[in-house]
Amino acid sequence: MKALLSRAAGGPETLELGEIDAPDVSPGHLLVRVRACAINFPDVLIIEDKYQFKPPRPFAPGGEIAGEVIAVGAGVEGWSVGDRVIGATGWNGLAEQALLPAANAFLLPDNRDFAEGSALLMTYATAIHALVDRGAIKPKELMIVLGAGGGVGLAAVEIGKALGAWVLACASSEEKCTAARAAGADASLKYPAGPLDPAAQKQIAKDLKDIAGPNGAQLVFDPVGGDYAEPALRALGWEGRYLVVGFPAGIPSIPLNLTLLKSCDIRGVFWGAFAGREPERNRGHVAELFRLWDDGKIAPKVSATYPLERAGEAIAALGARSAIGKLVVTIP
Incomplete structure (x- = not known):
């Protein structure tokens, strides 16, 4: 063959x-x-x-x-x-x-x-595991999605909206931001392609905070990592949850004092290990994905x-x- x-x-x-x-x-x-x-x-x-x-x-x-x-x-x-x-x-x-x-x-x-x-599977099952099991997402929460134009980012946008969140989609081009808004994102932010200097990181953090408002975001979905992680963490609000999904932009170094000041959580997401350890829960998620697909709320x-x-x-x-x-x- x-x-x-x-x-x-x-x-x-x-x-x-x-x-x-x-x-x-x-x-x-x-x-x-x-x-x-x-x-x-x-x-x-x-x-x-x-x-x-x-x-x-x-x-x-x-x-x-x-x-x-x-x-x-x-x-x-x-x-x-x-x-x-x-x-x-x-x-x-x-x-x-x-x-x-x-x-x-x-x-x-x-x-x-x-x-x-x-x-x-790999994008939508990752996203639903991340948002439900690791993120404990709630209706009306404000969620920031980094890399929102990619496969797992778009999946997070769609599933976040299906679960009632207000979604801010972030991506490195206007074309990707347009795709994320078409997938249901409530707002979008175009950030520069990395690597980022400190001034660019500071500007992204300010832009995210301006959109999220004084209470910040309750959830960050990050499949990107690198220089984008710290600005997104800075936009997280009190007792928020930061979901670590992937590192195509590199593995970031996070100042842990931010987690203390915000009383927030950084939570890892490893769908493959979850599916292997808890196959029945994973099958339940996949069944829910097919229902959402039938209802027109997601579409690869x-x-x-x-x-x-x-x-x-x-x-x-x-x-x-x-x-x-x-x-x-x-x-x-």
Whole structure:
């Protein structure tokens, strides 16, 4: 079968389209004919050996797939050959066939296409876990979303609105801010592309405070990190909650005196570990996502699709933080 392979650590330009043996179905797994694979920030890291998992080479990046079940492993119940499925593989999704742990698999309704289905889990499941479990979001709270034009940022905007929050979307271009407002954000703020000097950080903090008002924000959703973290923390109000989701702009150093002065919390969000440790709660969240999707309150935004041989371009675009919403590789 064809797969886009990482044979040595490096950027997207090191990936090679090649032929490898199709995997055999193993106990507890589904063998899936991959129709679509969404690109996520871990794909940028894993091929450079900068992710927390380092699979043996050669491997294919791509951890979020949609497709059709072509074989069911021993011990797996509730699945049949031909079922439409979405799920998280970790890696090896950029291939014509992939093994998917049955515990990570969800039925894709017939009225949803594969590209949209592949774009649901990692962003929306992360966002709903972050806002509900870690953020304890309440109706009418003011929430700041950094990186609001990206896949997980747009998901946070939509889910925040669905749960009754007032959402301030922040992004590095007017195009991304427009996308966030179209997704339901109540207001938007365009901040400069980093890295940021102290004066720029101070200006972002002032702009956020001016919009949030004297009481500040109750929640910050931060999938960006870097120089943007401290300004957003400064805009947080008394007993607010700061959600740490990711670091494409770098791992920030936070002055902890701010948490004392605001009596606020900094809370980590690791959806993959949560899904593994508490699979039933995660399944409940995914069921809620499908309900919100049916009600028109969320809709995965796939801004571009790529063929398998050009999947490296999608990873490069995500690494450059130029993408709006999700980028998906389709395999006809």
